[in-house]
Amino acid sequence: MSEPTSTVNPEELSGYLASRGWRREGTWRGATVWSRESAGRVLIPSSLEYPDDSELLDEAVRKLAMFEARPQEEILLDIAEPLVDVQSYRLQPETPSGTIPLPSAVKAVQGIHDVLKFSARTVEAGPQLLFRDRRSKEVDGFLQGVRLGTTTPGSYIFHARVPVAPPGPDPLFGAPVVGRHVLTVLHTALQAARQAAAQVVELDRPPGVFDDYVEQGVSANLCAALAGLGGAGRNQPFEVTFSWARDEPVNLSPAPIAFSAPMVRAISKASSELEALAKSxxxxxxxxxxxxxxxxxxxxxxxxxxxxxxxxxxxxxxxxxxxxxxxxxxxxxxxxxxxxxxxxxxxxxxxxxxxxxxxxxxxxxxxxx
Missing domain, CATH: 2.40.50 (OB fold (Dihydrolipoamide Acetyltransferase, E2P))
Structure with missing residues (x-):
C-alpha cells in the first residue's frame, strides 16, 4: 500500500469547515460527510491511512477554492494557521484585474504598513490627534510579525496575515502590542473613520467632525494612511475585510468596511487639517x-x-x-x-x-x- 501524499491535516481541515459554516451530516465508508447549501458535499477522512484519503482531502480543498473564489494556496494557509487573523485590502485601480499602477502600489503597501503601525501605537499609548515621536521596539516587533500576501483576482487585493498570539483579555489602551489587540482597535478605528467621512460627504459636515472620533482610534496619521490606500492622491475607493482566526473567535462583524471615492477625499482633507492644527x-x-x-x-x-x-x-x-x-x-x-x-x-x-x-x-x- 503506497503512502498518502496530501499535506492537508484532516483535523485542521474539519476545523476550517466548521468555522466557515459547513455542517457534519454523518459518515460514509469511514469518512465524515460535510455539507453546505449551494456548495455541495465533501468527504474528510479521519486520518491519512489509505492512498485515496489524500485524493479526498485535495478534492475538498479544490471545492473550497471554487466555492470561496480564492486560490488553493490561500485556502491551505488558512487551514494550517488557525491562530492568524487576516486583513484583506481590496483596492480598485483603473487597470485590468490583478494589476495596479506602480505609484499606487507603493502608496498602498506604505498605507497598509502605516495603518497597522498607528493602530499599534494607539494600543500602546492611547488615542492621540497626531503621533509625532518615534515608534517603540514593541511596535517594531509587531510589524515584523505581520506577513503581506500576494494579490488575488478581483481588482487588486492585498492580504495581511497577523498572528493572534498571545491571546488575552479585551484590548485596553496601554495593553501589550499583539496582533489581536491591534486589529480589534483598528476595526473600531476604521468604522469610526468611515462614519466621520460619511457625515462629511452625506451631511456636508466640516472635516472637524473627525475630532469626535479621535477617542475611537482615528488620528491624523491613520487618516493619511487611509488616503494612501486610495492610490497616490487619486482618491479611489477601497474596502477592508477582517477574517478572524477560527481558534480565537471574536464578536466583530466580518462585513467589509468600504470607503467610496468621496470618502477617501474627505479623509485626505481631514488628515491635512488635523496635522496642521496639531502643529499649531x-x-x-x-x-x-x-x-x-x-x-x-x-x-x-x-x-x-x-x-x-x-x-x-x-x-x-x-x-x-x-x-x-x-x-x-x-x-x-x-x-x-x-x-x-x-x-x-x-x-x-x-x-x-x-x-x-x-x-x-x-x-x-x-x-x-
Missing part, C-alpha cells in the same frame, strides 16, 4: 457655545465652541473645547441661552484625545449685530 501653537475661536461641561473629577470646566478657528496655518470651520474658569463658565452659560457669539484666543493643546484651547485672556462676548 495658538489660535482664536469665534462662534457659539455648543456644549458646556462643568468640573468633573477635578478637571477644570470646559465649553465647546462651534465656529471659525483661526491659526497661523489657516482658517477652519470646526468645534474646539475651551478650558475656562468658573466665572467664564457661567458667562458662557448665559451666552448660550441668549444665543450670543463668543471669542477666545489662546494656546492650542493637541497632545491628547482632542484639540483644546487654553485661553491667554478672558472670554469675550461679542455685541449683537
Amino acid at each position: 501653537e495658538t489660535g482664536t475661536i469665534t462662534g457659539r457655545a455648543e456644549t458646556l461641561r462643568g468640573r468633573v473629577r477635578g478637571e477644570a470646566p470646559r465649553i465647546k465652541i462651534q465656529g471659525e478657528l483661526r491659526t497661523a496655518s489657516g482658517v477652519y470651520r470646526r468645534a474646539v473645547w475651551v478650558v475656562v474658569g468658573e466665572a467664564d463658565y457661567q458667562r458662557a452659560f448665559h451666552a448660550q441661552i441668549n444665543e450670543r457669539v463668543l471669542r477666545v484666543s489662546g494656546r492650542l493643546v493637541p497632545d491628547q484625545k482632542r484639540l483644546e484651547l487654553r485661553p491667554d485672556g478672558g472670554l469675550e462676548i461679542l455685541p449683537r449685530q
Whole structure:
C-alpha cells in the first residue's frame, strides 16, 4: 500500500469547515460527510491511512477554492494557521484585474504598513490627534510579525496575515502590542473613520467632525494612511475585510468596511487639517457655545465652541473645547441661552484625545449685530 501524499491535516481541515459554516451530516465508508447549501458535499477522512484519503482531502480543498473564489494556496494557509487573523485590502485601480499602477502600489503597501503601525501605537499609548515621536521596539516587533500576501483576482487585493498570539483579555489602551489587540482597535478605528467621512460627504459636515472620533482610534496619521490606500492622491475607493482566526473567535462583524471615492477625499482633507492644527501653537475661536461641561473629577470646566478657528496655518470651520474658569463658565452659560457669539484666543493643546484651547485672556462676548 503506497503512502498518502496530501499535506492537508484532516483535523485542521474539519476545523476550517466548521468555522466557515459547513455542517457534519454523518459518515460514509469511514469518512465524515460535510455539507453546505449551494456548495455541495465533501468527504474528510479521519486520518491519512489509505492512498485515496489524500485524493479526498485535495478534492475538498479544490471545492473550497471554487466555492470561496480564492486560490488553493490561500485556502491551505488558512487551514494550517488557525491562530492568524487576516486583513484583506481590496483596492480598485483603473487597470485590468490583478494589476495596479506602480505609484499606487507603493502608496498602498506604505498605507497598509502605516495603518497597522498607528493602530499599534494607539494600543500602546492611547488615542492621540497626531503621533509625532518615534515608534517603540514593541511596535517594531509587531510589524515584523505581520506577513503581506500576494494579490488575488478581483481588482487588486492585498492580504495581511497577523498572528493572534498571545491571546488575552479585551484590548485596553496601554495593553501589550499583539496582533489581536491591534486589529480589534483598528476595526473600531476604521468604522469610526468611515462614519466621520460619511457625515462629511452625506451631511456636508466640516472635516472637524473627525475630532469626535479621535477617542475611537482615528488620528491624523491613520487618516493619511487611509488616503494612501486610495492610490497616490487619486482618491479611489477601497474596502477592508477582517477574517478572524477560527481558534480565537471574536464578536466583530466580518462585513467589509468600504470607503467610496468621496470618502477617501474627505479623509485626505481631514488628515491635512488635523496635522496642521496639531502643529499649531495658538489660535482664536469665534462662534457659539455648543456644549458646556462643568468640573468633573477635578478637571477644570470646559465649553465647546462651534465656529471659525483661526491659526497661523489657516482658517477652519470646526468645534474646539475651551478650558475656562468658573466665572467664564457661567458667562458662557448665559451666552448660550441668549444665543450670543463668543471669542477666545489662546494656546492650542493637541497632545491628547482632542484639540483644546487654553485661553491667554478672558472670554469675550461679542455685541449683537
